[in-house]
Amino acid sequence: MVAALKQEETLNLAEDAVAFALKKGANEAEAYAYQGLTSNVVIERGQIAKSTRIIDRGIGIRVIVNKAVGFSYTNIVRSKTAIEDTILKALSSAKASKPDKDWASLPSNKSYASVKKTYDHTIVELHPEDLVKIASTMLDAAEKTDKRVFPIEGGAGTSYLSKAVANSNGITSFDHGTFIECSLATIAQQGGEVTPVCFEFNTERNYNLDPEWVGKEAARLAASALKARKTETKSTNVIFAQYAFQELLYYTLINALKADFVQRNQSAFKDKIGEKVASDIVTIYDDGLLDGGLRTWKSDGEGVPQQKTLIIEKGVLRNFIYDNYTAKKEGKKSTGNATRAGYLSTPNIEATNFHFMTGNKSPEELLNEVNEGLLVNYLQGAHSSNPASGEFSVVATPAWKIKDGKIAYATKGAMLAGNIFDMLKNVSAMANNERKIGQLVAPWIMVENVKVIGK
Secondary structure: OOOOOOHHHHHHHHHHHHHHHHHOOOOEEEEEEEEEEEEEEEEEOOEEEEEEEEEEEEEEEEEEEOOEEEEEEEOOOOOHHHHHHHHHHHHHHHHHOOOOOOOOOOOOOOOOOOOOOOOOHHHHOOOHHHHHHHHHHHHHHHHHHOOOEEEEEEEEEEEEEEEEEEEOOOOEEEEEEEEEEEEEEEEEEEOOEEOOOEEEEEEEOOOOOOHHHHHHHHHHHHHHOOOOEEOOOEEEEEEEOHHHHHHHHHOOHHHHOEHHHHHOOOOOOOOOOOOEOOOOOOOEEEEOOOOOOOOOOOEOOOOOEOOEEEEEEOOEEOOOEOOHHHHHHOOOOOOOOEEOOOOOOOOEEOOOOEEEOOOOEOHHHHHHOOOEEEEEOOOEOHHHOOOOOOEEEEEEOOEEEEEOOEEEEEEEOEEEEEEHHHHHHOEEEEEOOOEEEOOEEEOOEEEEEEEEEOO
């Protein structure tokens, strides 16, 4: 990878920006300096097609003038003039904006916990040739697994990210981390039948990737999706694999737990702290300090320490997640859930590592308990779910029919419809095969009484 800006250099950028903003009339100021160094090799139509390298550096400035907020950003971080012009734009924006009566202040300085398994120097030292080897290993594994399978797209990549936050209330925070990932999407063909796309992937903060498993599993899933049959319309048991569950939760449950949704009366959980909202076996933490978590950092996008927050305890709702603004509206403390899209935006509330506590059954044991049901790995249409009501209608394609405790055959065109809040109450078992996928850290989860609509 190319050389990164050093910690001292990144922090100085942020601190100098804050000082200049105050000098020019801001009541409060915050600077977020970011850099991302990413390398990828891309698989197209079963072949390694290209290699890319992206360097993204920038600084975002938030200023407050008489309770009005202004924001501006630039990716020209080597020019003092460019940064000063950006700060002046943020100040102009604040002066042209209406005061926010709910604005209290930027967060204050607090001590940070240490985080583990989020940075690996080995990843930083990898070359494009190493990524080509990872991609080749996936392709070879897929080809050897089943000759009916064709890889269509995928790739391998590494990222180094760093961020520095400084504000006028004494926060100065720097953190950095690494990521490595590989993915492969496949289809299978036989006798004129072509399966839907199946895929598998592996993302880690440390260099413990398994591209051979990704290739084999992507091929196995596609081959097992051949000879798919229609499924009947009925309510049945559904085992959600992690990717499908993450898709569903992102647009429903997680939004309902964000303090801004609650405060805007857009959450079904409003006024339900202390009430039973899920099955007894459901315990969830938002764990911003999880070892090796994909969203683990020592501080959030405002420089507030990330933390482990109990969300649901044995089915009982315990907490919402907050950034600094929503917390101060209620006289509470931020839970460290302010997230940014790099330097391009002001913070918004997001879950960190949304961690479902696992059960003690293996996946095979979980399957064995199902006389009839579906195993769902993929969903389409989850983005159209209603975050306020929790209603969803999604297509599971492909999914696999479970009969007498075993995978019987693939199904096609199955639609799942229901309400995420009802589903939570119908969770009846969890496996022990925990995985990290995006914000979700969870095992396979079995839900009873899910409405399946066949075509």
